[in-house]
Amino acid sequence: MQPTGHLRDDAVRVGGDARQRFYDGRGYGRPLDGNEIALSRVEAAHLLFRGDLSGIELDDSSSPVGFERFFVASAAAADRFSVRFLVYSDLRDRGFYLSPARDPWPGGSDAPSDAVDFVAYERGQTPDTGRVMYPIQVVGERESVAAAGLAGRTLAVVDEESDITYFAAEGGAIEGATDYEPPTDLTGVLLADRVVVWDAPDGFYERGFYGRPLTGRAADVEGALQLSLVEAASLAADGRLSLSASVGDSAGNPHASAAARVVARGRDVEGERFDRRLAVYGRLRAADAVPKTGFKFGADFRTYLDVETVEDLPHSEHLVRVVEGDHRFSPRELSLDVRLAGGVRKEMVFALTRGNGETIGEVDGAPIEWVSVDRLTP
Incomplete structure (x- = not known):
């Protein structure tokens, strides 16, 4: 005959040979005095469901109840x-x-x-x-x-x-092995939502994978390269990019630094989210990884860890989505991101940023927590 449990103070106590039967041999509960053990409500319900307990007394005066009554009572109480x-x-x-x-x-x-x-x-x-x-x-x-x-x-x-x-x-942060140092004398023109470098040096795109060339079948212009605002802001903050001109400069100060003008434009077109993406972009580049837009995958970035030349480009390894430090996922949102990343053979990584967005320095120095999430079959 199977033993009976007794609910006391949100734990189910079982006596007799319960310690040998349930705790020592199968890892249920926690031992009390002698051979008695205490089970959590979930453990007790599982043993009751399996038929390993004959019933559970809910109070001192009640008769033992079966799984259905105990399950409903526990769902109401816990x-x-x-x-x-x-x-x-x-x-x-x-x-x-x-x-x-x-x-x-x-x-x-x-x-x-x-x-x-x-x-x-x-x-x-x-x-x-x-x-x-x-x-x-x-x-x-x-x-x-x-x-x-x-x-x-x-x-x-x-x-x-x-x-x-x-x-x-x-x-764990993303670490790359791309060995490329961008030049320090880049000059570009700030447009509405990008920067054009008209005479990009050799290797800037081919080895550093910065920007995208202006090309076409009938193109008669060579060396012209479009940079995203995030790429341009990061290069300007490092003192590698200056601006020869800007269209509709929202900074309102023609003497402001190139970095300040590009960041102001980024905030105009994207809001404070731009600062968070910029912080993550800069951290990835500092770790010798190459971040590129992840728009096609519904992410902020896709990353390449070891770029030697764009002509022999490996598959990107990660999709990176930038979120605020106090972000809360819905399980549906998380499942969609992870499923999509797995479907294109990439790892889904979330970058949690906590910068206040006041200046480039404060954002770039803000702590970033990296979280990778993948499906699991236990």
Whole structure:
């Protein structure tokens, strides 16, 4: 006959041989005095669902109830109980031992964040001896997820039909190996939303992959190159680009620096988002990666890590989307980005910026948190 549990202070206590049966052998719960153990509501519901418990007494005077009554009572008493139960059961069925990621349960000290619901140990490992393989944050399809601090967690997203999609989020900046130093004597003309360099030096596009040449079948102009405002602002901030002229200069000061004039134009056409993209662009170039527009992929940038020549250009490795530090993802948004990146064989990376956008220096020096997200099959 299977044992009966007793709900006390939001934990289900089970006596008899429960420690040997459930904790020692299968990693459920936490040991109490003697052979008694305490189970979280999710663990108890899973054992009840499997038939390993005969019932659970909800209070001192009640008769033991079955899975249906206990599930409904727990859903009313515990936040997000139903989605957490679905994820817990799925991972148990995949062969993982799990612990609730809060004290006094065994997994409480292993959780990297309060947002984590469970920790899943390496297959075959128990809470006593196992290493954490997945810190699990459970999210419903209609909830939101803070971008900050996401790195290091595994997201388990439960959709409206109770299907579960797992995402692995990792930290770490993008590092490249492109060996190119742009010249310091570039001169361009600021147009409405780009800068034209009429006499670009050899290698500037071919090896540095800056800008895009003005070309055509009947072109009689050589060396003309269009730079995006982000490219131009970064080069001007480094003292490598000056302006010989500008069209409709919104800075209102013809004596302002080239960097200030290009940034002012960028803010005019794009708003404060320009400053965040500029900060990320500059950081990628400083890391010897080559960022180019990611517009075709719905991202801010695509990156090339090792460019030797544009004629022998490798596939880009990342899609980079720039978001504010306090951004919150909807699971649908996250799924779309990651699915698209995977479909074109790239890694999806989010750059979280916290600059206030007052000056180039403040933005460029602002901290950037890098988070890469990919689909995961546990």
